[in-house]
Amino acid sequence: MTSDRIWPPLFERLKTTTGASDQDLQALAALPFTLRHYRENQTVLRDGEQPSECCLIADGFCMRAKTIADGRRQILSIHIPGDLPNLQNLHYAAMDHDLVALSDCTLAFIGHRALKDLIRERPGVGDMFWRDTLVDAAISREWIVNVGQRSTYNRLAHLIVELRERLRLIGRVIDNTFAIPLTQEQLGEAMGVTSVHTNRILRDLRIDGVLELQRGTVKIFDEHKLQELAQFDGRYLHLSPSA
Amino acid sequence: MTSDRIWPPLFERLKTTTGASDQDLQALAALPFTLRHYRENQTVLRDGEQPSECCLIADGFCMRAKTIADGRRQILSIHIPGDLPNLQNLHYAAMDHDLVALSDCTLAFIGHRALKDLIRERPGVGDMFWRDTLVDAAISREWIVNVGQRSTYNRLAHLIVELRERLRLIGRVIDNTFAIPLTQEQLGEAMGVTSVHTNRILRDLRIDGVLELQRGTVKIFDEHKLQELAQFDGRYLHLSPSA
DNA sequence: TGCTGTTGATAACAAAGGTTAAATTGGGCC
C-alpha cells in the first residue's frame, strides 16, 4: 500500500459530504504518515492510552468497543476505509475505549503535530474534520436509539442498512452485497444482546427471505422488507454538504 | 437574566476542563446573544429544522430526543446550564433530533456568523468548542454502553452518577442532593425501558436505601452502594485538560 | 489426513422487561 492508495476512500467521502476544495485535499495528501498492519482481532489503541497520532483506515474494518467491570463488552461503532476513528485525540489525550481491528487491516498514522499545523494553516481542513467528528457523534446518537428503542429484529436491519449506506459512499457495495466482518457474538455486542439471540434473529431474517449473512458477507434478498424493518432515515449521516 | 448571568456555568466548566485563557473567555463574553425563555416540555429546536444560531443553556435543563416511526422516543442526552446542545449546526445545517426543554429554562442564542468569525479570529476558542463536541460524543458512546450492557438497576445508577458529576462541575450539587427534572416516563425513555419498569427500579433503589427521587430531586443515601451499582468510571467526561 | 479451536445452530428453561388496567397521590387552580 503506497501513498496514492490510502486517500481515495476518505477523499471520496469528503467530496460527497463536504464539497471539499481540491487545495485542501492536496494539502491532506501531502501529510506524512506511517503505515501499520493489524491482524483480525488485534487491538490498535487501548482504553487509557494516549496516542500521539490519528489513524486513517486505509483498508479493512475496525471497531470501537468498551468493556465494563463485569466483563461485558459493547461495540460502539464500526469503521470502514476512509474513517478517522480517533480524531478525538487531537483535543483530549486519553482513549476512553478500545479501537480493535475487525479484519486484517492497514492503517495510516498521522502525527498530531502535522495535523494541527495543517488545520491552523488551512481552517477549511479543520472544518472538514470537525464536521467529520460531529457526524460520528450523530451516528452514536442513532445507535442509542437503535439499542434503546428498536426490537432486535428491526435493530439488526437498521445496523445493516446504516453500514450499507456508508459502504456505498466509498463504492464497496455490489449487487446489494457487502462485507460485514463481525461474528454473531460481535453483532450481538453491537446490539446489546447475546450471541444466542443474534443467531435467532439471523435465522428469522433468513427464513423470512430478507437477507443472508455468511462468512462476513451480507446479501440482501428483499430490499422492500428490509426498508420496512429498518425504518432507516439517513438524514443523520449528513451525506450532503447542504444538510 | 442579563449578560453577566449567562456565562458563569460555561466558563466554570471550560476553566476546569480546558484551562481556557482569560482572553478567550473575555472574547466569548463579548459575543452578542438573544435570550429566549421556554416552558417545561416546549420544543426548542425540531428535528429537520436548520437553525442559524447555537444556544447556550443559561438556566434550566434540556434534552435531546429522537422519535422513531412507531412513535417510540429515545432521550439521547440531558443538558444542564453551561451546555451548548447544538454546536453541531455550525458544521451541518439540519437538526437530526429534537431539542426539548425538560424544565422551564432560559437559553442564550448566538448567531453562527458571530461564532464562526470569533473561531477564525481566535483558534483557541474553536479548539475549546471542538473539544466540547468531542466530549459530548464520548458521553453518547457511554450511553450506548449503558443502554446496551448494564442491567436496568445499574443503568439508572450510572445515569444518576453521570448527571451528578456534571452538575458538580457547575456547583449544583449540595448535600449529595441535586435536580433531575425528568418524569419516570422520561427516565424510561433515557434508559430504553417503559415507565412501569422505571417505577419498579426506583422502588427497588428506594427500598434498598440507595437513593430517593421525588419531584425532580434526587437524594443519595448510600454513596457506597451507589458506586458499586454504577461502576462509574468518569474518564469519558475528560474533566481535566490533560486527559 | 486427522486434530483442535472457534463459530454457528438449536433446545429447554429461567429471568427480565413489556402490556394493560386500575387505583392512588399530589399540585395547580377555581
Added chain:
DNA sequence: GGCCCAATTTAACCTTTGTTATCAACAGCA
C-alpha cells in the same frame, strides 16, 4: 375546600431475551 389532570404505584399476565448445554460445521494446522 373541591375539582382536574398529570404522574406515580401496583398487580396480573405475557413476550422477549438470557443462560446453559450440546452438537455440528468449518478453518487452520501439524
